[in-house]
Amino acid sequence: MSSPQLRRTDRAMSEQGAHAMLKRSFSGQLATIGADGYPYCIPLLYVWMDEEIYVHTGSARGHLRANVERDPRICFAIDEPDQVFDYGRFECDSGLAYQSVVLFGKIRIAEERAVKQRFCEALMAKYGKPDTTRPKGFFPRIDMITVYAISVERMTGKEMALPPLSEQWPAQDRTKTPNARA
Known part of the structure; x- marks a missing residue:
């Protein structure tokens, strides 16, 4: 597993903040390990349910x-960008306000029909139209999907808040190379 140390501890997000972000974020990127040793990463809709991440695909292998x-080892990441801001005189003196969570864990296939049903209901609660008149809780193709559950072994969150205008350039000059000339 990668280093457990968060390099930018000044941007560490609380565990409570990471859980809140997992509940609300739109989609995530799931990385697995291929037989050839190369990573395979795909974007997926997900739900945070029972302190685990749940995703699904079609049932085709x-x-x-x-x-x-x-190999059940995975990495799952979510991020929410905010705004780009200037902190210095040069174009490269720009930053991005953001939040992100990266977690490592093990993935398994959730075969139990009751778990698949709960996943589908949670997925529709998160992504579906709340004012629909279609039948709720009825998923006639539930046996045609594979639901995966990801147990979390380690999770880190990072965030960079958008600084107030009084702390952005030109009000403040935090150029990283102050002696450079354009």
Whole structure:
């Protein structure tokens, strides 16, 4: 597993903040390990349920399923960008306000129909239209999907708040190379 140390401790997000972000973020990127040793990363919709991440795909055995069956180690990441801001005189003196969570864990196939049903209900609660008149809780193709559950072994969150205008350039000059000339 990668280093457990967060290099930018000044940007560390609280565990409570990371959990809140996992509940609200739109999508994530799931990385698995291929048989050839290369990472395979795909964007997926997800739900945070029972202190685990749940995702799904079609039931066809593709690249993701082959990787999961061979090696359950994964990395899952979410991020929410905010605004780019200037902190110095040069273009490269720019920053991005953001929040992100990266977690490492193990993935397994959730085969139990009751878990798949709860996942589908949670997925529709998160992504569906709340004012729909369509039947709720009825998923006739539930047996045609594979639901994956990710147990979290380690999680870190980072955030950079948008500084107030009084702390941005030109009000403040925090150029990283103050002696440089354009």
